[in-house]
Amino acid sequence: MGSKPWLYPAPTYRPIESFWDTDEDAPGPRCAHTLTAVAATKSHGPRLILFGGATAIEGGSSSAPGIRLDGVTNSVHSYDIDTKKWTRIKPAGDPPSPRAAHAAATVGTMVVFQGGIGPAGHSTDDLYVLDLTNDKYKWHRVLVQGQGPGPRYGHVMDLVSQRYLVTVSGNDGKRTVSDAWTLDTAQKPYAWQKLNPEGDRPSARMYATASARSDGMFLLCGGRDSSGTPLADAYGLLMHRNGQWEWTLAPGVSPSPSCPASAVKHPHSYASSSSNFPPLCGQVGAVLGYIMRMQHI
Template identity: 85%
Template sequence: MGSKPWLQPAPSYNPLETYWDTEDDAPGPRCAHTLTAIAPTKSHGPRLILFGGATAIEGGASSPIPGIRLAGVTNSVHSYDVLTRKWTRIRPVGEPPSPRAAHAAAVVGTMVVFQGGIGPAGHSTDDLYVLDMSNDKFKWHRLVVQGDGPGPRYGHVMDLVAQRYLVTVSGNDGKKVLSDAWALDTAQKPYAWQRLNPEGDKPSARMYATASARSDGMFLLCGGRDTSGTPLADAYGLLMHRNGQWEWTLAPGVAPSSRYQHASVFVGARLHVTGGVVRGGRAVDGEAAAAVLDTAAGVWLDRHGLVTAPHGSKGQTEEPALELMRRCRHAAASVGVRLYVYGGLRG
């Protein structure tokens, strides 16, 4: 594949000064949490919702299957106002989910849906919890879902596809690393999970991958750690055809690095990937710490442009913008053309 000089390289990242009224309003140090973007409403600008995660960790940044050795696991909710850069602690009414980390979250309109994870008592249930922010009133409720579902798991991924289907893939159920895929149609009641049997090139079993849905309905699975603990560098797109059949497609291009416990989010057709770790729990470093998969062009990019071969280890970079992304178990979200990254563990 020839060079494409018109492709913009991966962006730089800079610290953002934020504000809060009390210490309780600020999330503080956090890892294995979720960060989701809520579109503006008539009464409120765009917001980021941070939920759960751990405030401390025992041992190293990476741990073997099945334990993740997180401490101070919480179920607190914090809202970040993108326009004012202000954090606020939210205390929704209703029964909250149990404290959890390594869970998954997806936005459905003015609601955020949470599933799975692991907490002080072990695996969280596979119940779907909804944080409803309609009319700027915060309320928890548990979604009633009929039939069998994905089951308890952590280190999995979930997003809303085609503004309609909640899709969850992979993870770890405490006994094994998973490769299954499930979908829930949010437009059809009673709600029910459907186990998918997609055609095409199916991804291997993995955990600690990332996934993000493109605006046209493609669900992109990126990286992760396989059953042997090996970090993965591949990416797969999952798309539903008009006849209702789902299909996996292996994404083209050469990834800058294998990785897991990273973060990824779409802006347009570009999947922005930050951080993560490789084998041994060492942070992804150098130019690979911030990468982009341009799904329109079918190429991976770093800050210098087109990636033609995986990057070798270069040790810690002196470039401050890249050094900021040497982290794992963080979370990311996008609002417009801006990318927001919060928390995690330094490599």
């Protein structure tokens, strides 16, 4: 359907020496959390909002091999990029239940959270908003009409064209899925719509990485398939002017297979967070982060 825009000549980045000191407000070791960038406001510089995650894992048994998350939390921590300081915040309102492997996206000065795994291992399909406007932090549960993505975890979500929440893939508790859903944040009452995109659709996956480009393309990369094999492909999901969505397989050389590596962006810098543990490729570790200042050459 017309031209298929892809990657522009990519800017280059240089790492700078940036770290945070351990203090009582720091989140501490955890995995399967979300780290979401929120742009600067009148009273705050750019921030990273860390929510949820598991603070430990337990080994399985002969009857239930593998691992399970333990110490699942619903705590919220804010990292000020300018001052390099953590602050634990306790918003008003009823918070989401403790969860891990959920999805999060920024909508203005709010962060939206969907799905995840609870302490008992069950996934959830609720939708919450953390409102950070005017330093009056507050939780809101969003009422959504009709059928939606349903309970799932290990999925990805971002805001496309500053309007459409798009969530893709994950695991519904029974199988790894490949579907895509969107919610129009400008239209009330809120309702999820299942997409039926044209083009080269990605296979079912979980623990992928996704981010929306400024031109409205939703980028999806990596993850692992239903057998646990890391994936190395990349796709773009774009809505055309006629309202039709289309997947496009990225051309060129694929990145190394990975799961789950994530990145968040704000207008002037990028931050990365690693939550490595099996079966998410690695071991339990502290939240690792660094800031990379963008440098166009």
